[in-house]
Amino acid sequence: MLFHMPARLYFGSGEINNLKLIIDEYLKVKNPVLVTDKGIVESGLLTNILKLFPGIKIFDEIEPNPKSDTINKIAKEMRKLNPDLIIGFGGGSPLDAGKALALLGTNHGSIEDYEGKEKYKNDPLPFLAIPTTCGTGSEVTWVSVITDVNRKFKMSIKGPKMYPAVSIVDPDLIKTLPPKIIASTGLDALTHAVEAYLSKPATLITDNHAVKAVKLILGAIEGAYDDIENHHTERENLMYGSTIAGFAFGNSDVTAVHCISESIGALYDIPHGVANSIFLPHVLSYNLPECFIKMATLARHIGIDEKDDMSAAKAFIQKIKALSNRLGIPLFKDLKIGKDQFEIISKMSFENNSTPSNPRQLEQEDYHNILENAYES
Numbered sequence: 001m002l003f004h005m006p007a008r009l010y011f012g013s014g015e016i017n018n019l020k021l022i023i024d025e026y027l028k029v030k031n032p033v034l035v036t037d038k039g040i041v042e043s044g045l046l047t048n049i050l051k052l053f054p055g056i057k058i059f060d061e062i063e064p065n066p067k068s069d070t071i072n073k074i075a076k077e078m079r080k081l082n083p084d085l086i087i088g089f090g091g092g093s094p095l096d097a098g099k100a101l102a103l104l105g106t107n108h109g110s111i112e113d114y115e116g117k118e119k120y121k122n123d124p125l126p127f128l129a130i131p132t133t134c135g136t137g138s139e140v141t142w143v144s145v146i147t148d149v150n151r152k153f154k155m156s157i158k159g160p161k162m163y164p165a166v167s168i169v170d171p172d173l174i175k176t177l178p179p180k181i182i183a184s185t186g187l188d189a190l191t192h193a194v195e196a197y198l199s200k201p202a203t204l205i206t207d208n209h210a211v212k213a214v215k216l217i218l219g220a221i222e223g224a225y226d227d228i229e230n231h232h233t234e235r236e237n238l239m240y241g242s243t244i245a246g247f248a249f250g251n252s253d254v255t256a257v258h259c260i261s262e263s264i265g266a267l268y269d270i271p272h273g274v275a276n277s278i279f280l281p282h283v284l285s286y287n288l289p290e291c292f293i294k295m296a297t298l299a300r301h302i303g304i305d306e307k308d309d310m311s312a313a314k315a316f317i318q319k320i321k322a323l324s325n326r327l328g329i330p331l332f333k334d335l336k337i338g339k340d341q342f343e344i345i346s347k348m349s350f351e352n353n354s355t356p357s358n359p360r361q362l363e364q365e366d367y368h369n370i371l372e373n374a375y376e377s
């Protein structure tokens, strides 16, 4: 049983204040660049960093579901600066973009050239990840997900050298996160944990992280959604849950929920966390015959007290549906994706590399049925 997480992880309120010390004395680099998005720049979260690193080059054009065109354009400009560290600051998109740019800092060509596992020739630049949402897990995984705009396809670019060198997970950075983003990113983290636990490659170690993550996230997400500023413990538990959910799925896999959400994210630019929240209960219902016993175990860990396993597993699915509703997650119908699109979505989902990790075998037709069920509910 292999468990891998080589990033040096700083976790806790105020850890961001160690940034300069980490860069100067641990990483010992002189020319970092920062990758983020315009929302972060406007939020004022960078104020202290800019004081510590006056004149640092900021690439702030990262969009949700980061696009290959954007990455390639930034890479051209970035290479001229000869950076020795990439800092990714933000949600999943700036972190994934930062990993991709770290790779392109030492390797020629475009990001499309590196789709797949360990396609880089040279070790990427060191990457420092600072998440500002409670969902991505990217700060502790080796994968960067970038949308190939020509193929309308989410590529996975990964390898053992793509882990962040350092991650700073500071729960105070989500203190002003809007409720809508807490809901979608928190439910993305919950999806990571649940899928990791039920996936075929799950191990004892990933199971332990996944169960703990599910408990932490479910115990914290409503309080954080209602009033994150005044819920210190909930902030901390959400960030901790999100990070260890990353440990879990990074060492096992995700399943059919992410296969669908990556497809509709690439095709229609639907936010990743929203898509996961919509499809999680429907994929769990499909998976019931194969894994209701394990799902029941998870249900009992969060206090669901049904005697037989099938009832406990169904109660767990109902709890997730009710939670999505409480947190204002839209219905599939609300996304305005026509039924005529189900064929292409189910084809792309079936072809996703994580389909074989789903606990119950899936054909393209099964994905189609899951989409139909989600649409009608």
Ligand SMILES: [Fe+2]
Pocket (backbone or CB within 6 Å): 136, 188, 192, 258, 272, 276
């Ligand atoms: Fe995700």
